[in-house]
Amino acid sequence: MNRLKINEVEALVGITKKNIRFYEAEGLLTPRRNSENGYRDYGEAEVAALRQIKLMRKLGVPLEEIRKMQSGVHTVGDGMRRHLVSLERNRENLEQAIRLCGGLTDCSARLEDLDAENLLTRMEAMEQEGTTFQNKQRSDIRIRYVAPLVIAGTMTALLAGLMALLVWVFLLDPVDGLPLPLLLISLAVLLLVAGGVLAALIQRLREIGKGEIDDAKDY
DSSP: OOOBOHHHHIIIIIOOHHHHHHHHHTTSOOOEEOTTTOOEEBOHHHHHHHHHHHHHHHTTOOHHHHHHHHHTSSOHHHHHHHHHHHHHHHHHHHHHHHHHHHHHTTOOSOGGGSOHHHHHHHHHHHHHTTOOOOOHHHHHHOGGGHHHHHHHHHHHHHHHHHHHHHHHHHHHOTTTSSOHHHHHHHHHHHHHHHHHHHHHHHHHHHHHHTTHHHHHTTO
C-alpha cells in the first residue's frame, strides 16, 4: 500500500480526521512524518490499527483497554472478558432504570407535582444494593475544563513572575544593570507569549463547549 494522506485514510476507514488526530494524541496511533513536507504519512499498519480501534470503540471498549491490547499486556480475549463484565454490570443497571422508568409511564402528574424525594430515596436504597444510575450532573460540571485552565494559569503566573524579576533587576541597578531597551523588549515578548497562551485557552474552551472531545470519543 502506498503512503496515504489523512484525507485518504478518512475516506478509506470511515473515521473522521478529528477522530484520527484524537487517537494520535492518545498514543493509539503513531504515523511517521514525511521528511520532505512534515505531513503525517499513513500506511497499511496505520489503516489496520484504525480499523481495530474503530471495531473496539463500536463495541464500547474503553481507550485504556484498547491501549493494553495494543501493547500486548492483554490479549483480545482478556480485553473482551473484562469488557463483558462491564457490559453485564451496565445491563443490570439499565434493567433497574428501565423498571423504574416503566413504573412512571402511567404517571399523569406534572414534574412540579412529582414526589421526587420519595423516588430519590428508592433510588438511593437501590444504589446501596449495588445499582448504579446515570449521573448527568457530573457531565454538567465539565471537569475537562479544569486542565486547560490550570495549565494556562500556571503559564501566565510563570510569565508574570519572570516579568516581575526583570523589572526588579532593572530597578536594583538602573545604571549598570539591565539596559532599559532590552527590558522593554523582553517585557513585550513575554506579554505576547502570555497573550498567546490566553488566546489558546479561549480557543480550547470553545472547542470543548462545541463537544469536540465528545465527538472524537464516539468511535
